Amino acid sequence: MLEEIGLLKEIQSLDSEVIRIKLLIEKTPKTVSEYDKALNAAKSDVALKRAVVDKAIKQRKDLELLAEEKNERIIKMKGRINDLKSNKEYKTHLKEIEQVEREKRHVEDDILNLMEQMETYDKALKKSELALTKEESHYNEKLSYLNKEKAISEKELEGLIAKRNKLSKEISKEIYDKYIKLLSKKHGIAVVRAVSEICCGCNMSIPPQLFVEVMKNDRILTCPQCGRILWYENENNNK
Ligand SMILES: [Zn+2]
Structure with a gap:
């Protein structure tokens, strides 16, 4: 990750x-x-x-x-x-x-x-x-x-x-600023989990291609619907 x-x-x-x-x-x-x-x-x-x-x-x-x-x-x-x-x-x-x-x-x-x-x-x-x-x-x-x-x-x-x-302090300023902006715009939730091609922030679908990218957890990607930053965790790991 x-x-x-x-x-x-x-x-x-x-x-x-x-x-x-x-x-x-x-x-x-x-x-x-x-x-x-x-x-x-x-x-x-x-x-x-x-x-x-x-x-x-x-x-x-x-x-x-x-x-x-x-x-x-x-x-x-x-x-x-x-x-x-x-x-x-x-x-x-x-x-x-x-x-x-x-x-x-x-x-x-x-x-x-x-x-x-x-x-x-x-x-x-x-x-x-x-x-x-x-x-x-x-x-x-x-x-x-x-x-x-x-x-x-x-x-x-x-x-x-x-x-x-x-x-x-361990995050780049650019990403941190993006996070802070999202946090205030999105009622305190800027980073959300992606599960089964669904964004847990807005409960809308994530396009399959984007989801494949999100699953890699190697880039900062955002939900096309709500704009929140997405992260992926193995779906069998229920947390
Ligand atoms: Zn979303």
Whole structure:
């Protein structure tokens, strides 16, 4: 095999890895923002549930005050019973007391209903708070894992780039420039295998005569369809 084809093959495989790792590193901020989103959603959920609980607490206080007011009114009204002159006045007064008592019972029923609802609200809040606690610890774990992975990737990237730069010095400038141009034009894949008269870069046929030449691996040849540099490896060797 022409040495340059072998080198190009190797540089391509290193560059493919470089591209893969770069993409991985570039994805980090997006992943962090996804983690943030999940955490913020859990925080908003807790805030929402807490607002419902707080509103119910205030509502209950108001109702309790109202019941207290009614109660005081009843006591006052009952205290006036002995001051009443006529039977008619007495009857009217009793009716008024009954009315306020009914109102008080009504308020007390409302308090009971509200307290029942509050149990549900409390449960929902506790559930959301638990979910937030989990999300928070999960968030920190995920973030530290992500940063660790990123640091590993960056180190790996450094090594790969150094390796590919060293190899690239062994190729003629003309061929290397051609490779680099192809790499940027062909989405990171400039050197491809040719198998059974097919280019593995574009999956189009390679003319038989050209394929025979490619099989020799002794010249830099390109696919007539996609322009990528072709190399050949025995088809029984599945790699
Ligand atoms: Zn092709």
